[in-house]
Amino acid sequence: MDIVVFDPKMGAAGDMIISCLIDAGADPQKVLDNMETVANTCGEINVRPHEVKKNSIKATKIDIEIKSENPDLSYKDMQKAIKESGLDRxxxxxSLDILLSLKKAERKVHGPNHSFHEVGKLDALADIVGAATAYHNLKLNEHTVYSTPLMVGDGYIKTSHGNLPIPVPAVTEILTQNQMTWAGGPVKGELLTPTGAAILSNIIDKYTETTPPLKIKNRGRGAGTKNFETPNILTIYLGQTNTLINDFIGILETNVDDVDGETIGYLIDKLMNEGALDVFVISGLMKKGRKGELLKVLVEPEDIDRLAEVIVRETGSLGVRINKRQHRLIANRRFKKIEVLGESIQVKVGFLENGEVIDVSAEYDDCIELAKKTGKPLKEIKEMAESKARREL
Structure with a gap:
């Protein structure tokens, strides 16, 4: 399976995103022409790509020279420039989606009548169009685009609103609205700009803690303007990975030796109803020859604290062991309604990223209800639903 992975260990700005996409093979002339065409409806710029070295590492960098006055552009000014400049649909x-992301963030932070200020400039307009052009020129829309956690920097930055904490409120709002995975550091200074955040929020499909296992076919490095001990570079990898999906879950564990079976059964049902992915109990021999159980619960990472509290309250356990991010590979899954004997049964379909179906499983509760209603054996109902689903697939 072909995938794309952004690795923003040193953040991302609009120019860095464009530069790494050009370095990875996007047509530089097409990208630069579109940037200049749109921005020059509001002023005059000149865009120049060139090779630089950051800590001895070669990367592409684009410089935007503003040859006219750099006006304060409103959202409508920028929207009009994009719509009327003859870009491919x-x-x-x-480009309009990225611009709208910026508008929503600015409005949430500053109110509906706030002007764009720092983001309403010719270079920001050019960055938005350049990134959108390079993204489609590389046909990244045909692949799954991953990103490792976005590093945003740390400290404070001087703006027209005074000194603001990093990440600045507009960036924080974009990260929040799009549930983007990020972390502070690793240096003092701003690493993720509002324009960079808005662009990535519209092109990243999934986040992963680390770069997935990958056979690299191509890579691109885009340099920023800042100099740190760690090179100010955004890297993108294009390559092939397996047909399974990288995923992360939490695992909760506790040992119990004084809880009766009815309570355990109730706890399993409650945890599943509260959002646990799976619950299982393993019987074993504990200290002093006591019989006990190991309770193990698979959960979404964001549910760890809430479901750990459920376990403690229901079992009286004084502690729950936690694995916050357990890496796993999973198949895609979706649900399909199948009509069997005049009734609807939900069937879970497991499939790989290439579309290959690997499993079809009828919903147990639906099959039970139909078996009771018709008097037919449960096994027969399940086979009928799954066979029909396979034929339709």
């Missing part, structure tokens, strides 16, 4: 649509 897909590039225009993505």
């Amino acid at each position: 897909e590039v225009c649509d993505l």
Whole structure:
């Protein structure tokens, strides 16, 4: 399976995103022409790509020279420039989506009548269009785009609103609205700009703690303007990985030796109803020859604290062991309604990223209800539903 992975260990700005996509093979002339065409409806810029070295590592960098006055552009000014400049439809649509992300963040932070200020500039307009052009020129829309956690920097930054904490409120709002995975550091200074955050929020499909196992076919490095001990570079990898999906879950464990079976049964049902992914109990021999159980619960990472409290309250356990991020590989799954004997049964379909179906499983509760209603054996109902689902698939 072909995938794309952004690795923003040193953050991302609009120019860095464009630069790494050009370095990975996007047509530089197409990208630069679109940037200049749109921005020059509001002023005059000149865009120049060149090779630089950051801590001896080669990368592509684009410089935007503003040859006219750099006006304060409103959202409508920028929207009009994008719509009326003759961009390809897909590039225009993505550019407008990125611009809208910025508008929503600015409005949430500053109110509906706030002007764009720092983001309402010719270079920001050019960055938005350049990133959208490079994204589609590389046909990244045809692949799953991953990102490792976004590093945003730390400290404070001087703006027209005074000194603001990093990440600045507009960036924080974009990260929050799009549930983007991020972390502070690793240096003092701003690493993730509002424009960079808005662009990535519209092109990243999934986040992963680390780069997935990958056979690299190509890579691109885009340099930023800042100099740190760690090179100010955004890297993108294009390559092939397996047909399973990288995923992370939490695992909760506790030992119990004084809880009766009815309580355990009730706890299993409660945990599943509260959102646990799976619950299982393993019987064993504990200290002093006591019989006990190991309770193990698979959960979404965001549910760890809440479900750990459920376990403590229901079992009286004084402690729960936690694995916050257990890496696993999973198949895709979706649900399909199948009509059997005049009734609807939900069937879970497991499939790989390439579309290959690997498992079809009828919903147990639905099959039970139909078996009771018709008097037919449960096994027969399940086979009928799953066979029909396979034929339709």
